[in-house]
Amino acid sequence: MIELDHVSKWFGGVVAVSDVSFSVGPGVTALLGPNGAGKSTVIRLVCGLTLPSQGRISVLGRQPRRHLDLFGHIGLVPQQEALFESMTAGAFVTLAAELHSLDAPGSAARAALGAVDLDAGDTRALAEYSKGMRQRVKVAQALVHDPPLLVLDEPLDGLDPRQRLTLIALFRRLGSEGRGVLVSSHVLDEVERFGSRVLVMAQGRLAAEGDFHAIRTLMDNRPHRLRLRTDRPRRLGAALLETGTVVGLAVGGGDQLVVDTLDVAGFRRAVAPAARTAGARLLELVPLDDDLESVFRYLVGPDPSPTR
Amino acid sequence: MTALFRMFLASQVTRARLLGLGSLGLLSVLLGLALGAGDGGDPATEATELVAAFGLSLFVPVTCLVFASAVLGEPHEDATLVYLWLRPVARWRLVAAAAAAALAVSLPVVVVPLALAAAVAGAGADLVLATVASCSVATVAYTGVFIWLGLRVRRALVWGLAYILVWEGFVARAGGTASLLAIRSHTRSLLAHLAGGSGELIEVSAATGVVLPLVAAALALALAVRRLTRQEVA
Numbered sequence: 001m002i003e004l005d006h007v008s009k010w011f012g013g014v015v016a017v018s019d020v021s022f023s024v025g026p027g028v029t030a031l032l033g034p035n036g037a038g039k040s041t042v043i044r045l046v047c048g049l050t051l052p053s054q055g056r057i058s059v060l061g062r063q064p065r066r067h068l069d070l071f072g073h074i075g076l077v078p079q080q081e082a083l084f085e086s087m088t089a090g091a092f093v094t095l096a097a098e099l100h101s102l103d104a105p106g107s108a109a110r111a112a113l114g115a116v117d118l119d120a121g122d123t124r125a126l127a128e129y130s131k132g133m134r135q136r137v138k139v140a141q142a143l144v145h146d147p148p149l150l151v152l153d154e155p156l157d158g159l160d161p162r163q164r165l166t167l168i169a170l171f172r173r174l175g176s177e178g179r180g181v182l183v184s185s186h187v188l189d190e191v192e193r194f195g196s197r198v199l200v201m202a203q204g205r206l207a208a209e210g211d212f213h214a215i216r217t218l219m220d221n222r223p224h225r226l227r228l229r230t231d232r233p234r235r236l237g238a239a240l241l242e243t244g245t246v247v248g249l250a251v252g253g254g255d256q257l258v259v260d261t262l263d264v265a266g267f268r269r270a271v272a273p274a275a276r277t278a279g280a281r282l283l284e285l286v287p288l289d290d291d292l293e294s295v296f297r298y299l300v301g302p303d304p305s306p307t308r
Numbered sequence: 309m310t311a312l313f314r315m316f317l318a319s320q321v322t323r324a325r326l327l328g329l330g331s332l333g334l335l336s337v338l339l340g341l342a343l344g345a346g347d348g349g350d351p352a353t354e355a356t357e358l359v360a361a362f363g364l365s366l367f368v369p370v371t372c373l374v375f376a377s378a379v380l381g382e383p384h385e386d387a388t389l390v391y392l393w394l395r396p397v398a399r400w401r402l403v404a405a406a407a408a409a410a411l412a413v414s415l416p417v418v419v420v421p422l423a424l425a426a427a428v429a430g431a432g433a434d435l436v437l438a439t440v441a442s443c444s445v446a447t448v449a450y451t452g453v454f455i456w457l458g459l460r461v462r463r464a465l466v467w468g469l470a471y472i473l474v475w476e477g478f479v480a481r482a483g484g485t486a487s488l489l490a491i492r493s494h495t496r497s498l499l500a501h502l503a504g505g506s507g508e509l510i511e512v513s514a515a516t517g518v519v520l521p522l523v524a525a526a527l528a529l530a531l532a533v534r535r536l537t538r539q540e541v542a
Contacts, residue, residue: 047394049541072396080387080542086318092391098311099395141391 001025001149001180002046007055009041016041018204019055024182028175030191030212031184033201039184040079042201043153046182047076060149072100075142079153081134085127089113089137090120093144100145112144113137117166131158139167143174150174152183156190168193223247223260225288226267232280233257239274243267255283309405312392316409319382320375326417329371333421336362340425355429356503359439360496363422364446365477369492371418372450373468376410380532381458387542399536403455403529410451419443431503438502445521446495452525453491456532459539487511494521 002024009017017038033039044050045057048064048071057063062070084092093112097105110120116136126137135158142150152171156164171194175181185191191198191212198215200208208215230236233251240246240259245267248260261267264287275282339362343354380403383389392402419440426439457471458464480490487493488511498517500509512520 044541049390049394051540068398069396071394074394076390076394078387078390080390082386082388084315084319084388084391087315095311095315096391096395099392099397101396 001060002182003056003058004042004045005056005058007042007045007052007057009038009045009050010053015204017045017052020201020204020206021055022199022206022209024180024199026175026178026180028171028181028183028194028196030194030196030198031182031201032186032188032191032198033184033207034186037186037201038204039186039201040153041204043076043079043151043182043184046151047074072145073147073149075145075147075150077135077138077142077150077152077155081131083126083134083137086125088124089118089122089126089129089133089140092126092137093120093140096141097144102145108144108146109140112140115143115170116140117163132160132163135159136163136167139170147179149180150182152181154184154186156185156187164190165193223262224264224267225258225260226264227252227284227286227288228257228259228271228282229255229284230257230275230280230282231255232278235278236275236280236282239278239280240267240271242277243270243274245270258288309401312397312402312405313409313412316379316406317412320379320409320413325374329374329417332367332371333417336367336421336425337428340427340429343429351429352431352435352503352505355426355431355435356438356499356505356509358429359422359426359435359442360499360509363418363425363439363443364495364499365492366472367422368418368443368446368495369450369472369476370469372410372414372447373454373465373472375414375417376407376451376454377458377464377468379406379410379458380455380536381464384459384542385462390541393536393541400533402536403532406532407451407455407529410455411447414447414451415444418447435503438499441502442495442499442517445498445518446491449491449495449521449525452528452532456528456535459532459535488520491521491524494518 004023005021007017007020008015020042031039031042041050045052046059046064051065059070060073064070087095090109090113093109094105097108102108113120116139118133118136118140126134129137135155139152139155142152156167159167171181171183175196183194194212196212198209198212199206200215228236233255237249237251237257241249245261245263246259247262250258252258259267271285272282336358339358340355343351343358380389383392422443423436423439426435454464454468457468461467476490476492480487480493493511494517496509497512498514501514501517
């Protein structure tokens, strides 16, 4: 449904997307990456909101922007929060339905708002809606014309856990019905729930693609870095090297010790006995790279390890 | 297109805009009343100068700037344009609906008080009709130009005011080509022709005073369609 062939996009001297190629078929595909990875630019490229600087994009067999009728087959949830603030949710989604020339725009809007648990009869202006409600209105306007392709930029942002579950179930259902659903997120656990194929983006590049579980394993198998504070860093370091769970180690200033390990669980089991052996007091143990940013950095190119 | 028109119309009509521009309209009526009550010069000449100097040089362009630059400019700036742009709707329809909505608000806001001002000034029916005609032509022209400007630049209000005050109010007064490139030169000429007096306001023929502003509006709207087709959308 979507094909990107060596697509790059730069804004002035800033490269937002670099030589990205992938294809998306029916079902849910997650576009995973940290903020600034280029996900939103890819989504804008797919929808024709911006043109590629290089490469070729095909959506449902056509080039976005060149074929106006293509927009009748795409539903987009954009990233920006702004809506037509003075309108009601019903009027906003009905307008979308009317612009798609639906026969019964009012009932289509009611159905779309119902799908995201919102009341089409709510008379409040959108300006009065919470962030979660606004997100769901954005999803409703994307669904209203029942498009075969949905492109969703961080659609779960600002939703409470129950609403997240509802929308994840909705996206999975739409995917299982044969629609293409491309959904971006920077939250790993969120993507796991889509149970989907994953495209991982980092620093404007496609860092990995495939089944979520394979990528999760790849992420979990990377070297992990932890910082320890102890009263005897050199002796504890030596004892940790003896355990065989450490692949890199650096003694920092004062009482700090930084270690790299491929087996976090094994390391955690070994660290207390090693401290006892070394006669060291373990003051602190902090993971330094459990955030998603460092996972993506690893996928793009490994950090230099500390010297042994 | 009706849905778009309704949406654009609703987005244009805000209390602050109506109060601000309504005050200018009220001021024009009060000025007309003052002229009508005075016993100084020729009421027709004075009322024509009121409509030309206050109406066609300030009130009409500023009102059109406020509404027309915002109708597509605001959704462009706050990125809500995507909710209109990413629909299977021809770009010319978007621009046409925006222009119709801006005109639907601007025309009554400027034409009614200025026609009333001309009437209460006691200058006769000819000036009232001349005011309605010249203000209508001016409103169409400025609306077209400022719709394009709203899509073309950020802070279109500032650029538009610069055009009105610096170009039309200062540079174009030097006459020659600069004057011909100012909408107000044409609309003031039209007013003077139709009112049958004030020769010093006449710079072009009545036909040119109608045709060129309308051509400028059509060109500007065509540029707006082109801009909407080609520009990047947030």
